[in-house]
Amino acid sequence: MSDLSQKISEFISSSLLLDSNVDIAGTASFLEAGIIDSTGVLELVQFLEETWEISVKDEEMVPANLDSLAKLEAFVKRKLGG
Amino acid sequence: MLLGSLLEESAQRTPDKAALVCGERRATYAELEADSNRLAHALLARALAPGERVAVCLDNSSEAVISIFGAWKAGAAALLVNPGTKGEKLRFLLEDSGASVLIAAEKKLEQSRDALRGLPALRATISTGEGQGPGTWHDALAAQPTSPLPARASQDDLACLLYTSGSTGQPKGVMHSHRSLGSATRSIVQYLGSVPEDVVLSVLPLSFGYGLSQLLPTFQVGGTLVLERSFAYPQLVLQRLASERATGFAMVPTIATMLLQNNLAKFDFSSLRYLTNAGAGIAPALLKELRARLPHVRIFPMYGQTECIRASYLPPEEVDRRPGSVGKGMPNQELWIADESGQRLPPGSTGELVVRGEHVMLGYWKQPAASALKLRPGRRPGERELHTGDLFRVDAEGWYHFVARKDDIIKTRGEKVSPREVENVLLALEGVLTAAVVGVPDALLGQAVRAFVVKRPGAEIDEKAVLRHCGKALEEFAIPKKVVFLDELPKTPNAKIDKQALLERSEAK
Numbered sequence: 001m002s003d004l005s006q007k008i009s010e011f012i013s014s015s016l017l018l019d020s021n022v023d024i025a026g027t028a029s030f031l032e033a034g035i036i037d038s039t040g041v042l043e044l045v046q047f048l049e050e051t052w053e054i055s056v057k058d059e060e061m062v063p064a065n066l067d068s069l070a071k072l073e074a075f076v077k078r079k080l081g082g
Numbered sequence: 083m084l085l086g087s088l089l090e091e092s093a094q095r096t097p098d099k100a101a102l103v104c105g106e107r108r109a110t111y112a113e114l115e116a117d118s119n120r121l122a123h124a125l126l127a128r129a130l131a132p133g134e135r136v137a138v139c140l141d142n143s144s145e146a147v148i149s150i151f152g153a154w155k156a157g158a159a160a161l162l163v164n165p166g167t168k169g170e171k172l173r174f175l176l177e178d179s180g181a182s183v184l185i186a187a188e189k190k191l192e193q194s195r196d197a198l199r200g201l202p203a204l205r206a207t208i209s210t211g212e213g214q215g216p217g218t219w220h221d222a223l224a225a226q227p228t229s230p231l232p233a234r235a236s237q238d239d240l241a242c243l244l245y246t247s248g249s250t251g252q253p254k255g256v257m258h259s260h261r262s263l264g265s266a267t268r269s270i271v272q273y274l275g276s277v278p279e280d281v282v283l284s285v286l287p288l289s290f291g292y293g294l295s296q297l298l299p300t301f302q303v304g305g306t307l308v309l310e311r312s313f314a315y316p317q318l319v320l321q322r323l324a325s326e327r328a329t330g331f332a333m334v335p336t337i338a339t340m341l342l343q344n345n346l347a348k349f350d351f352s353s354l355r356y357l358t359n360a361g362a363g364i365a366p367a368l369l370k371e372l373r374a375r376l377p378h379v380r381i382f383p384m385y386g387q388t389e390c391i392r393a394s395y396l397p398p399e400e401v402d403r404r405p406g407s408v409g410k411g412m413p414n415q416e417l418w419i420a421d422e423s424g425q426r427l428p429p430g431s432t433g434e435l436v437v438r439g440e441h442v443m444l445g446y447w448k449q450p451a452a453s454a455l456k457l458r459p460g461r462r463p464g465e466r467e468l469h470t471g472d473l474f475r476v477d478a479e480g481w482y483h484f485v486a487r488k489d490d491i492i493k494t495r496g497e498k499v500s501p502r503e504v505e506n507v508l509l510a511l512e513g514v515l516t517a518a519v520v521g522v523p524d525a526l527l528g529q530a531v532r533a534f535v536v537k538r539p540g541a542e543i544d545e546k547a548v549l550r551h552c553g554k555a556l557e558e559f560a561i562p563k564k565v566v567f568l569d570e571l572p573k574t575p576n577a578k579i580d581k582q583a584l585l586e587r588s589e590a591k
Contacts, residue, residue, distance in 0.1 A: 063315055
């Protein structure tokens with residue numbers, strides 16, 4: 001797992017999850033798996049913004065960018081690269 | 083009228099019309115009718131007797147809608163379970179209701195396998211998802227005919243069990259009959275002015291009375307229901323509202339708050355005819371902002387509880403004039419306020435709201451004592467009137483204003499304080515995003531008013547600023563003794579603010 005994925009994964013398990021036995025990397029959709037709810041999305045975005053000093057626009061707050069570890073990693077990389 | 087006919091009749095009138103849009107799937111009335119008949123046949127093939135409970139624990143989806151109508155067509159009652167319900171709680175609901183069949187997502191059944199062992203009444207599970215083997219949705223429906231079934235229930239039979247959490251104790255199953263849900267549905271259609279051209283978008287779970295009351299009225303008139311799984315991604319829901327050209331959208335106050343954090347001007351909401359609010363009262367400050375930013379949209383602040391689904395709505399043309407009111411009641415029922423001894427009170431008084439009509443629940447499942455407290459003998463033989471446990475003030479013109487849950491009213495220094503009143507004052511302060519007020523035990527005061535506040539991003543307000551603001555609007559005894567700033571407020575599965583959790587948090591400190 002990349003350093004970036006590792007950090008995101010740690011944040012999710014320490015701040016958003018109640019159940020520690022969830023395989024975050026293997027989850028295809030956080031929403032469907034019940035890992036994340038509406039306030040969770042806001043917290044996650046705040047975490048991304050603070051950790052990587054990026055700014056997430058309203059229209060970027062969609063499942064295509066945030067709903068799995070792989071999507072999150074790709075999204076943050078895109079933001080950092082561009 | 084049985085509830086299955088809401089779907090049947092619309093399928094006869096407009097078979098090819100879009101009934102349901104969920105994600106990629108668009109289902110016509112004829113398709114839903116055929117699939118729910120198939121499921122009903124499948125349930126009968128599992129020896130389901132009339133009146134047995136079919137538990138439906140599914141995300142907002144076509145399977146959820148088909149399951150509800152399938153259960154009704156089979157003469158069974160649908161036990162609607164919030165899809166977020168975890169193992170032990172799910173077990174409790176199945177055990178308490180004695181459900182015979184459970185329909186849930188493959189993953190949910192897998193995760194709950196241990197919790198579901200040894201439930202004597204549970205004869206079968208049906209799993210939704212990709213799977214096609216025995217016990218799957220696909221397999222259950224595959225071999226069944228689409229032919230309609232003869233009616234296997236009567237109007238007063240149990241149609242739905244909806245569990246309410248309540249502030250203390252185990253959840254109670256609210257029993258609704260075909261008659262009670264049918265009556266609530268007709269009243270809602272009447273006051274919203276629902277028409278076949280409606281496209282109603284709902285993010286609320288169908289296990290929530292307010293979510294269910296998006297489905298039933300829309301299907302009664304043959305409109306289109308767009309179901310989303312949650313409001314976790316407001317941008318997605320806003321896009322969906324615009325692209326589906328939705329005409330109606332159901333909110334609870336937390337959804338309204340999140341909605342207003344987005345740039346609404348970016349979207350084409352020209353089709354949007356109305357917004358409704360229920361679940362908890364909406365603050366006048368929120369209504370004002372919604373009115374300013376969506377001036378062409380009619381807003382219906384409403385009041386209801388699971389025990390009667392809905393009881394009142396404020397006509398949109400009154401919203402600017404009396405934003406703190408939920409109206410004067412809805413059609414096909416009667417409501418009034420009563421004192422502790424049950425005597426009716428005149429306008430200008432505050433008392434417990436009592437509701438009378440066909441939409442009132444049958445009672446709580448297997449809880450005769452709790453049922454007798456809530457349902458008191460009415461004026462007709464056998465009739466029951468619903469004592470809501472909610473305090474309302476009725477003004478001189480007869481408009482109803484929610485004061486508090488009887489259990490929530492704060493008694494401090496011998497004075498009564500309505501948490502809602504204090505919350506509305508807090509929400510009117512710039513920089514406050516959301517707020518909740520509870521009474522915490524206090525040796526001196528009995529209870530002390532405590533405010534929990536979530537600031538808007540970047541807002542620079544402290545406890546002093548909040549208290550100064552409260553001092554301008556509230557009697558001295560109603561001003562919070564303490565203001566606690568939080569990053570977010572705890573929520574119940576129905577997106578209401580979880581006051582019990584706030585209380586526990588206060589006690590822990």
